[in-house]
Amino acid sequence: MSSIRLNGQYVLIKDIEKKDFAAFVNLVLPKIQPTGSIPHLAANVLAELLAEGKAQTDPLAQAGFEICASLGVKNMWIDGATANVTEETPTDAAAGLETAFGFAAIQSGLALGGAMCNAFRRVVKVNEQEVLVVRQSREDMMKVAQMASSMKNVNEPIFITAGRLLGSRMKEGKTFADAELMAVLCMVSDLGATAIRIDLEAGTLGFGQFSTANAMASAILQGLDAEKLKQVRESVHNINEQFRRATEKQQGGNAGKSQQQQLQVPSVMGTRRRR
Structure with missing residues (x-):
């Protein structure tokens, strides 16, 4: 499981259900434009959830953290409902590669992040x-x-x-x-x-x-x-x-x-x- 930091502090990631990954991705999909960074957009959607009062431990927010981490976001700072990704790394999921669609990722729902990047790019x-x-x-x-x-x-x-x-x-x-x-x-x-x-x-x-x-x-x-x-x-x-x-x-x-x-x-x- 990838790690991710929020405002410089590591976020505790817990196991969540597949439906939570699907719910988060469904929040991101309508906002995707033909150009622009999908990982950064996912980070902004996560920031919006936190600004609305979602706790970091909320399953939907947890799904957001895991999706962002899988897409290479290492550290993000939030200011209100806006996220600023200050550290990231290339990942197979962010590139939409087949290697991001392993059995475990499919079963858990985490593969939805990579699938989103593939389908829209x-x-x-x-x-x-x-x-x-x-x-x-x-x-x-x-x-x-x-x-x-x-x-x-x-x-x-x-x-x-x-x-x-x-x-x-x-x-x-x-x-x-x-x-x-x-x-x-x-x-x-x-x-x-x-x-x-x-x-x-x-x-x-x-x-x-x-x-x-x-x-x-x-x-x-x-x-x-x-x-x-x-x-x-x-x-x-x-x-x-x-x-x-x-x-x-x-x-x-x-x-x-x-x-x-x-x-x-x-x-x-x-x-x-x-x-």
Whole structure:
């Protein structure tokens, strides 16, 4: 367990329940902006709780201290409802890395901090453009999920369906400034995609290697347990292995070169669902 100091004094950290971590993270999530330090924001939310009269031993405040510590905050000074982080260190959780999503962290709820940093600080390469993934409203995310469900072909992997939906909206002329297109990109990134190539003229999709950390972070924020997250990890590993084999075959067995290529998936943009 990481240590943290408040106004120069070490804070006594006690065991708390998973629901307390979830409650604290849910206070931070609505305040996250496209830029800025998420660990510092978490520290400010903690300062607000203390300013409201929460004791340091209150489970919600304790969750805040543990989340901040996991994100690298070593010392923070508070002035009213504002926190000033004066000492911090890089951590896997703050970087949103897969190593922050171990069994113990998932079971306890501490992994929610790293999942938050991952989900709100992603970049997906679409063709040659690196696009910052900006989280959209729950309503917009549900809307695009329903769109994907309605156009999903039988036995088609959902990431291909989501990619087709992305391509169809791009073909309509939408840009990533459009909330709907960004919501689709969020969905694709939540499935683990980190690079997508869309050829609108040929009607094909290309996917780069998927990120286990991205897929796991999204699942953690959705509340999946450790066993389900194990399945998510295995699923992404299987997808990447399928990509490796398919691309190696496309490249005539040149494995060294294939790792730098994208798997091309023929697909007509916006195809109606086949029953």
